[in-house]
Amino acid sequence: MRNITVIGTGYVGLVTGVCLSEVGHKVTCFDCDKEKISQLKLGKSPIFEPELEELISKNVKINRLSFTTNHSEAFKEAEVIYLAVGTPQKEDGNANLDYIFQAAMDISNYAKGNVIVVTKSTVPVGTNEIIKSLIQADSKNQLKVEVVSNPEFLREGQAIHDTFNGDRIVIGSSSNYAAEVISKIYEPFNIPIIHTDIRSAEMIKYASNAFLATKISFINEISSICEKLGANIDDVAHGMGMDSRIGTQFLRAGIGYGGSCFPKDTKALVQIAGEVNHKFELLEAVIHINNKQQIKLVTKAKERCGSLQGKKVAMLGLAFKPNTNDIREAASLQIANHLLIEGANVIAYDPVAVELAKKHFPQQVKFTSNLIEALHMADIAFIVTEWEDIVKLPLKLYEIMMKTPIIFDGRNCYPLREVNNYQMEYHSIGRSSILNLPKE
Numbered sequence: 065m066r067n068i069t070v071i072g073t074g075y076v077g078l079v080t081g082v083c084l085s086e087v088g089h090k091v092t093c094f095d096c097d098k099e100k101i102s103q104l105k106l107g108k109s110p111i112f113e114p115e116l117e118e119l120i121s122k123n124v125k126i127n128r129l130s131f132t133t134n135h136s137e138a139f140k141e142a143e144v145i146y147l148a149v150g151t152p153q154k155e156d157g158n159a160n161l162d163y164i165f166q167a168a169m170d171i172s173n174y175a176k177g178n179v180i181v182v183t184k185s186t187v188p189v190g191t192n193e194i195i196k197s198l199i200q201a202d203s204k205n206q207l208k209v210e211v212v213s214n215p216e217f218l219r220e221g222q223a224i225h226d227t228f229n230g231d232r233i234v235i236g237s238s239s240n241y242a243a244e245v246i247s248k249i250y251e252p253f254n255i256p257i258i259h260t261d262i263r264s265a266e267m268i269k270y271a272s273n274a275f276l277a278t279k280i281s282f283i284n285e286i287s288s289i290c291e292k293l294g295a296n297i298d299d300v301a302h303g304m305g306m307d308s309r310i311g312t313q314f315l316r317a318g319i320g321y322g323g324s325c326f327p328k329d330t331k332a333l334v335q336i337a338g339e340v341n342h343k344f345e346l347l348e349a350v351i352h353i354n355n356k357q358q359i360k361l362v363t364k365a366k367e368r369c370g371s372l373q374g375k376k377v378a379m380l381g382l383a384f385k386p387n388t389n390d391i392r393e394a395a396s397l398q399i400a401n402h403l404l405i406e407g408a409n410v411i412a413y414d415p416v417a418v419e420l421a422k423k424h425f426p427q428q429v430k431f432t433s434n435l436i437e438a439l440h441m442a443d444i445a446f447i448v449t450e451w452e453d454i455v456k457l458p459l460k461l462y463e464i465m466m467k468t469p470i471i472f473d474g475r476n477c478y479p480l481r482e483v484n485n486y487q488m489e490y491h492s493i494g495r496s497s498i499l500n501l502p503k504e
């Protein structure tokens with residue numbers, strides 16, 4: 065059992081802190097956001113994530129997990145300090161490290177004795193070395209510090225599951241002692257651990273996200289060619305994925321990747337490469353393809369309808385993927401902006417993201433948490449997020465509710481043979497269109 069402090073109670077920090085307490089460590093989570101910490105003390109999670117709230121309440125009750133905004137309280141007994149603050153994207157694409165450096169200063173001012181600093185935040189290669197020198201240079205307490213790069217691979221919406229069932233844990237350190245302590249912390253998780261130097265561990269994170277993004281842009285490009293040649297992308301991806309060297313995952317064609325990680329990390333890696341005079345052309349192409357793919361439904365609708373002026377478009381789904389209310393870098397925002405430029409009237413549906421979206425979308429967009437209301441008298445429907453209620457919606461409802469059931473499905477929610485039974489026009493990604501609208 066170790067005394068652990070986690071700095072930052074965002075997605076990564078909170079899930080890490082909660083899961084480490086669940087396996088028996090004594091964890092203090094620190095954040096400067098007072099409102100967030102007072103909610104967490106009451107057992108309320110600031111993010112929508114299965115199982116998280118139950119685990120918070122349970123571990124707070126048995127005193128293995130606590131939350132604070134007080135620096136001395138957070139650091140006085142810490143043996144291991146996890147850095148899990150945000151590294152948002154700067155305008156030039158680089159990662160903004162202000163929160164990381166502030167946390168390093170806090171450690172140097174308040175921690176005592178020997179500490180191991182474990183970086184969970186995604187940081188450019190070389191940052192952990194800077195963190196170490198920053199802490200040591202400023203320390204008033206004669207701190208002895210070791211740093212460990214321990215990147216995070218959890219997915220939103222499955223964060224607890226992924227933490228307990230990850231494929232690997234990466235521990236990058238130049239100190240055998242620190243690497244051993246951190247390995248021991250993770251022993252109860254029973255997940256394979258790989259040991260590397262610090263820079264390799266930092267690179268593993270960027271390279272992993274960039275590779276997954278590459279798979280997505282690759283399959284999206286193949287889907288565009290399939291559309292032109294009359295092949296079916298679902299069958300193509302299935303057939304490719306059965307080759308274990310390729311693998312079945314991240315071959316779902318759609319309207320591109322969004323979220324707080326892939327867009328930010330791919331751009332950051334292009335910058336990181338650029339700083340050592342390497343033009344990462346492949347990754348630049350991945351990003352370019354994704355930008356085009358995010359507005360693919362608008363492109364298709366314009367090709368089909370000519371003008372979208374005055375058309376009522378029901379946009380189904382706002383979140384960047386199902387089971388989260390996260391709309392960061394979601395295709396929905398790009399789509400809404402382009403539809404408005406084309407003069408369409410947009411009504412957007414999402415089961416959980418509407419309140420958040422109201423703060424970030426243009427004022428002209430109307431919102432509803434009722435799927436049927438969104439479809440009512442719509443000229444066109446865009447399927448943007450594959451929420452379960454959208455996937456399970458009886459297709460008859462499109463026929464009944466819409467003025468003209470013309471559907472552009474960005475997530476291939478319905479099998480073509482099923483759609484074929486209805487009087488609708490259906491355009492999806494990388495598959496033949498179905499043109500069953502009755503003649504006017």
Ligand code: UGA
Nearest residue numbers: 216217218219220314315316318320321322323325384385
């Ligand atoms: C991603 C990675 O999957 C995690 O391993 C990583 O830890 C995390 O980023 C991070 O860096 O923190 P996440 O952003 O939560 O996790 O979401 P994913 O499930 O990976 O989906 C990302 C985007 O790709 C979504 O917009 C999704 O719709 C899209 N996607 C995913 C596809 O278009 N096709 C696919 O086959 C898979």
